[in-house]
Amino acid sequence: xxxxxxxxxxxxxxxxxSAGAREVLKAFGVELARFNIDKAEIISTGDRGxxxxxLVDIITPKLGRITYDxxxxxxxxxxxxxxxxxxxxVKKFLAGKQYKEFFxxxxxxxxxxxxxxxxxxxxxxLANKGYQGLKRALGEMSPQQVIDEVKKSxxxxxxxxxxxxxxxxxxxxxxxxxxxxxxxxxDEGDPGAFMDRSVLEGDPQAVLEGMAIGxxxxxxxxxxxxxxxxxxxxxxxxxxxxxxxxxxxxLGDNIxxxxxxxHITIKEGAGAFVCGEETALLASIEGFRGMPRSRxxxxxxKGLWEHPTTINNVETLANIPQIILKGGDWYASVGTESSKGxxxxxxxxxxxxxxxVEVPMGTTIRDLVFGPGGGMLKKKIPFKAVQLGGPSGGxxxxxxxxxxxxxxxxxxxxAIMGSGGMVVMDxxxxxxxxxxxxTAFTVEESCGKCVPCRIGLNRMLEVLTRITEGxxxxxxxxxxxxxxNSIKATALCGLGNTAPNPVLTTIRYFRDxxxxxxxxxxxxxxxxxxxxxxxxxxxxxxxxxxxxxxCPVDAIAWEKKTFPIIDKEKCIRCRxxxxxxxxxxxx
Amino acid sequence: MDSQPLDLKLxxxxxxxxxxxxxxxxxxxxxxxxxxxxxxxETVNLVSKALKIFPVQIxxxxxxxAQFRLTPRGKHTLKVCLGTACHVMGGKDICDxxxxxxxxxxxxxxxxxxxxxxxxxxxxxxxxxxxxVMDEQPFGDCTIQQSIELxxxxxxx
Ligand SMILES: Cc1cc2nc3c(=O)[nH]c(=O)nc-3n(C[C@H](O)[C@H](O)[C@H](O)COP(=O)(O)O)c2cc1C
Ligand code: FES
Numbered sequence: 087x088x089x090x091x092x093x094x095x096x097x098x099x100x101x102x103x104s105a106g107a108r109e110v111l112k113a114f115g116v117e118l119a120r121f122n123i124d125k126a127e128i129i130s131t132g133d134r135g136x137x138x139x140x141l142v143d144i145i146t147p148k149l150g151r152i153t154y155d156x157x158x159x160x161x162x163x164x165x166x167x168x169x170x171x172x173x174x175x176v177k178k179f180l181a182g183k184q185y186k187e188f189f190x191x192x193x194x195x196x197x198x199x200x201x202x203x204x205x206x207x208x209x210x211x212l213a214n215k216g217y218q219g220l221k222r223a224l225g226e227m228s229p230q231q232v233i234d235e236v237k238k239s240x241x242x243x244x245x246x247x248x249x250x251x252x253x254x255x256x257x258x259x260x261x262x263x264x265x266x267x268x269x270x271x272x273d274e275g276d277p278g279a280f281m282d283r284s285v286l287e288g289d290p291q292a293v294l295e296g297m298a299i300g301x302x303x304x305x306x307x308x309x310x311x312x313x314x315x316x317x318x319x320x321x322x323x324x325x326x327x328x329x330x331x332x333x334x335x336x337l338g339d340n341i342x343x344x345x346x347x348x349h350i351t352i353k354e355g356a357g358a359f360v361c362g363e364e365t366a367l368l369a370s371i372e373g374f375r376g377m378p379r380s381r382x383x384x385x386x387x388k389g390l391w392e393h394p395t396t397i398n399n400v401e402t403l404a405n406i407p408q409i410i411l412k413g414g415d416w417y418a419s420v421g422t423e424s425s426k427g428x429x430x431x432x433x434x435x436x437x438x439x440x441x442x443v444e445v446p447m448g449t450t451i452r453d454l455v456f457g458p459g460g461g462m463l464k465k466k467i468p469f470k471a472v473q474l475g476g477p478s479g480g481x482x483x484x485x486x487x488x489x490x491x492x493x494x495x496x497x498x499x500x501a502i503m504g505s506g507g508m509v510v511m512d513x514x515x516x517x518x519x520x521x522x523x524x525t526a527f528t529v530e531e532s533c534g535k536c537v538p539c540r541i542g543l544n545r546m547l548e549v550l551t552r553i554t555e556g557x558x559x560x561x562x563x564x565x566x567x568x569x570x571n572s573i574k575a576t577a578l579c580g581l582g583n584t585a586p587n588p589v590l591t592t593i594r595y596f597r598d599x600x601x602x603x604x605x606x607x608x609x610x611x612x613x614x615x616x617x618x619x620x621x622x623x624x625x626x627x628x629x630x631x632x633x634x635x636x637c638p639v640d641a642i643a644w645e646k647k648t649f650p651i652i653d654k655e656k657c658i659r660c661r662x663x664x665x666x667x668x669x670x671x672x673x
Numbered sequence: 674m675d676s677q678p679l680d681l682k683l684x685x686x687x688x689x690x691x692x693x694x695x696x697x698x699x700x701x702x703x704x705x706x707x708x709x710x711x712x713x714x715e716t717v718n719l720v721s722k723a724l725k726i727f728p729v730q731i732x733x734x735x736x737x738x739a740q741f742r743l744t745p746r747g748k749h750t751l752k753v754c755l756g757t758a759c760h761v762m763g764g765k766d767i768c769d770x771x772x773x774x775x776x777x778x779x780x781x782x783x784x785x786x787x788x789x790x791x792x793x794x795x796x797x798x799x800x801x802x803x804x805x806v807m808d809e810q811p812f813g814d815c816t817i818q819q820s821i822e823l824x825x826x827x828x829x830x
């Protein structure tokens with residue numbers, strides 16, 4: 087039978103679903119039935135990483151594996167008829183330039199299985215060398231040897247701070263206790279980052295295996311995954327994966343016939359950014375308010391329920407199985423002197439290709455944004471900044487685009503590597519508004535325990551708000567700098583220590599924009615509502631009419647080849663037209 | 674809107690299911706919210722008795738986490754993402770617009786009980802910013818016009 091081993095792989099993670107993957111999946115079901123192809127298997131995978139896109143891979147014995155992109159239900163009948171039935175690929179739907187642009191220059195270690203295997207099927211993970219790392223650790227290595235291998239790999243924590251993972255584990259191993267815990271931090275608090283979600287949705291077993299290896303190394307028989315409640319699909323897939331792994335003896339009691347037992351429990355977060363901080367996370371697992379506490383004692387000494395505990399990020403753990411299987415030297419051969427391996431970035435904002443990009447450490451920001459990223463979203467509006475590290479990070483200007491991505495180089499700029507959020511901004515993004523945005527975020531998320539963070543950040547927000555409303559005064563910038571530095575020096579936890587970074591970096595690199603707001607009452611990016619006049623700049627306008635079509639209240643008059651006219655009486659200042667304009671022609 | 678008496682049998686089962694576990698308060702409250710859509714006041718007292726802790730210790734947790742709601746929700750929950758990517762791509766403009774059109778503040782429910790408008794910080798779809806989430810379904814690359822069309826569609830259905 088020709089179609090005995092036909093496989094249809096559809097990317098169905100959260101991004102795939104919002105691009106319409108479910109409908110495509112249904113259409114394949116209908117069409118395969120219509121052509122009586124009953125031996126074909128439809129597999130829903132996690133996202134491979136390119137957004138706005140439904141990727142479909144078709145594997146047939148004759149043609150091997152062929153990738154289509156931007157698939158909609160309407161295209162499915164032709165693909166089934168010509169490709170699966172007739173063995174002739176449908177040329178015009180094949181993954182094209184954008185797909186190649188996005189994936190070239192990437193090196194996929196953490197994401198090797200994302201979008202490639204069915205995350206809800208343990209068999210597929212096993213077929214890709216799944217649980218071989220754990221097998222090797224349990225069969226051939228002592229806990230100390232596992233830690234030495236991880237140390238040799240040079241991997242540093244991907245959750246933000248970049249602490250060497252092997253060293254962290256050795257602290258915990260060195261604290262004898264009858265009970266220890268291995269905790270996976272899947273809180274992914276950085277608003278604008280989605281690496282951990284994609285790994286959990288696309289390759290949950292790798293995270294479980296990483297946890298089990300970690301548990302063996304530090305001497306823990308229990309593990310917790312603390313996952314944001316905003317990620318229902320990730321949680322569902324984790325639950326399924328745990329059940330399957332327990333059933334087949336890769337988790338649970340006496341794993342693979344050894345005397346090592348390891349049980350994993352999922353805890354759903356309840357929506358608090360600060361719970362990504364490790365001591366707050368532990369308090370939250372224990373059922374309390376997620377308030378950080380000062381360290382020492384470190385979790386490796388007194389963690390969950392007072393027992394020694396190791397906390398690692400999702401991405402860190404997803405790398406562990408391969409490090410154990412292929413050796414620390416292999417991993418250390420990728421990356422730079424001080425930052426080993428690859429890093430996954432969540433590329434978003436005003437860039438052409440958005441999605442998950444995994445590159446070797448040391449790649450420059452430019453190579454990332456203009457390589458896989460494909461450059462700017464709107465051709466006429468140039469690059470302004472890239473935001474790294476979310477609310478703890480900073481905005482870097484064009485002349486720092488050649489900064490290599492490694493922990494030290496990024497720290498030097500005043501930003502941080504963070505967990506991997508990378509938001510690209512163009513000239514239509516206001517830097518003062520961004521500083522205000524992040525400060526408002528941290529004010530809201532501050533737990534309120536320490537004064538610098540609770541009150542200091544609020545004072546900064548007040549001043550930033552005034553500036554964006556056109557009420558800025560001389561001396562405001564200096565006030566912000568002073569306040570920022572004292573908060574950095576005195577706050578209790580990482581949230582407060584880093585919260586001023588967005589303000590400090592925007593002042594450092596975009597001081598002129600602050601000054602335009604304060605002195606000229608002007609927002610160069612046309613963002614701050616009080617400072618926008620809703621006038622058309624005729625020199626820039628291309629008369630395309632997009633603003634006219636975007637206006638929800640018909641306040642814009644326009645005809646072909648004429649300049650639009652905005653009726654200010656009718657205008658509700660919603661900024662629809664400004665967002666739509668490709669030329670920044672409305673100020 | 675919600676004038677029916679609470680079905681207290683549900684809560685009894687939930688408490689029984691979670692009572693004995695370690696660190697159980699948050700999962701227990703999550704289960705209550707899942708069953709009722711919010712945390713009714715009556716249930717707090719019952720949880721307080723069952724876990725032998727003061728109500729204030731429960732409220733302390735309820736008010737700390739953004740997820741918990743102390744009032745009933747509308748028929749549909751419309752979340753506007755205001756994470757970094759969505760902010761940069763105009764999410765705030767959509768949020769302001771929806772708030773003015775629905776005549777609610779974020780966090781509030783429309784007078785007819787149809788929609789609860791919420792802000793969230795990132796739903797993990799940043800590549801398709803700005804993003805709206807109606808009930809559980811994400812909608813990417815949204816514009817102000819599409820946002821109101823979506824509302825009208827759900828209002829009609
Ligand atoms: C305010 C704050 C938020 C954090 N959020 C996260 C998070 O969402 N995910 C994460 O993995 N680490 C987060 N961290 C870092 C953790 O405290 C911890 O360092 C990390 O989980 C350790 O794992 P790693 O060594 O594998 O990086 C956060 C830290 C701070 C101060
Ligand atoms: S910022 Fe909106 S989905 Fe991430």
